[in-house]
Amino acid sequence: MNEEPQLNLSWISQDAGASENVSRAASSLIPVVDPGPELMVNPWDIVLCTSGTLISCENAIVVLIIFHNPSLRAPMFLLIGSLALADLLAGLGLVINFIFAYLLQSDSAKLVTVGLIVASFSASICSLLAITIDRYLSLYYALTYNSERTVTFTYVMLIVLWGASICLGLLPVTGWNCLKDESTCSIIKPLTKNNVAVMSVSFLLMFGLMLQLYVQICKIVMRHAHQIALQHHFLATSHYVTTRKGVSTLAIILGTFAACWMPFTLYSLIADYTYPSIYTYATLVPATYNSIINPVIYAFRNQEIQKSLWMICCGCVPASVSQRAKSPSDV
Template sequence: MTLSQRTGVNMNEDLKVNLSRLPRECVDAGDLKNISADIPSQVPVVEPEPELVVNPWDIVLCTSGTLISCENAIVVLIIFHNPSLRAPMFLLIGSLALADLLAGIGLVVNFVFAYLLQSEATKLLTIGLIVASFSASVCSLLAITVDRYLSLYYALTYHSERTVTFTYIMLVLLWGTSICLGLLPVLGWNCLRDESSCSVVRPLTKNNTAILSICFLFTFALMFQLYIQICKIVMRHAHQIALQHHFLATSHYVTTRKGVSTLAIILGTFAACWMPFTLYSLIADYTYPSIYTYATLLPATYNSIINPVIYAFRNQEIQKALCLICCGCVPPALSQRARCPSDV
């Protein structure tokens, strides 16, 4: 008797033993013969492993995070390597760039962990980093607005040690608050154990998103009020100068109009980027289609792309520092032909 025949006999005997445990009416001799005849011909089928499918929205978010990281890393390096950029305004701009840099890194790390290293710990850490960094970004924008208001309202005493101390206090408060918000999911405020409590962004709970949304709306209202006061101060100063120097009235009117337009662009950009996701997260829950979450969250990431352009690269001191760095990277022969504007 061959090995295959012995195997068939053994399988038949095992099958008879197993089937003998069933009620007699459930098994008859004909069925037993048919099953015994079919077993040797059965071949185990190995199902192919499911292919890794990447969500296109996640690719877009990862690309946005990469651009955010590269752009804001330049601003952080410029401010860090230039001792002359230590004024309160530059400290706040550096805080904003650092927060946006961490937000970009968080988006990239979230993409990597979501498809390569899936675990509850990585989900909590990445969502905590993203929440803390974006919260620090929004709070830094508020701190910059407060600093601009104080620089106009207390123009004579603004450049003093008191202002520097107040700036450090603001930095400690905004980063402390942001870190506390980022620790909420890690400390247990998550929906990993109760899916019904999930928000539109897992594993954040509805309470998480509600707190963040209300904080954003409060921040936006405060920034809006401060920018209105800034516009009033600028217009009042321009009017006083125009009364003293009638021949400069036209130029001051143009300057004031540009300043008000710039403030409107800053506030409008901030609202356009963050308001869709804020309102959506207040009214939606985890049962809503995820495409709505991606469609509202993506514009919020664009705010971190626009921030360096509005607050950093438009500043003349930062432009000069960036130009000096770029000129230092070019060979001497070429740097003499294309010198920085400050050297011309």
């Protein structure tokens, strides 16, 4: 990932023997010009570091809000907090990776930073899946979902997803890397091609499960809206608008997730370390944007988090925010 751009100097050696005498004769007539400074920092690494900084700042705000407000302890907010924490660690991992790549160039540092990035992004994607499961269950078991059993199930999901993510992050450190055999390297050194392929396939499976759950959520929402509209004909238009808005929100969630992660996932399945690094950067950078968008979709649009944010910032809650908090969410 930290491959520095190299200058292609192969053309200098072409026809060297034929022009050797001519160059010697003309050398006294050509002024000596010092070569320009080499590019010390890869611009793509700067982009990733900038993304990591923005990710860290955004998600740190969400983590502080949820930690600061004791009322935000429902299963939904615990999962949003897990997502924000995972994205926060991912952003810090990108920044640390940039610092270590140019200030502390060692295999040990590379293994640790790559492990942190893998673990945090894995936890982020798993948290998105857990939020989807939570939304589905809250609609399917609408009357009994806020029981103690639900809270226990949420904690179990958090333990499982963070445990699996930490295990994935420890793989490079515990020897599952390509430092000893470069031919097994993937597009992200020092991860092996097999490890990246397994993670990519797992991502595709999780995306398929999220898609199926959101389809079921849409069916439940539309069925409930239709039943309410039949009982209260004067509310039919309002429920139609609400349902359409909810379905569009789900489409934005899935569309954003797929647009950010699918290019990198598909590319990692077909490419290896011999491919030009620019393709890796071009697919990896959009994947990091998902962690920038997550706080906007899952946290800052939530009315309770908005109220807490206003209370922390200025000690008051605008009337518009307070009014929206009294109405149910779209999905």
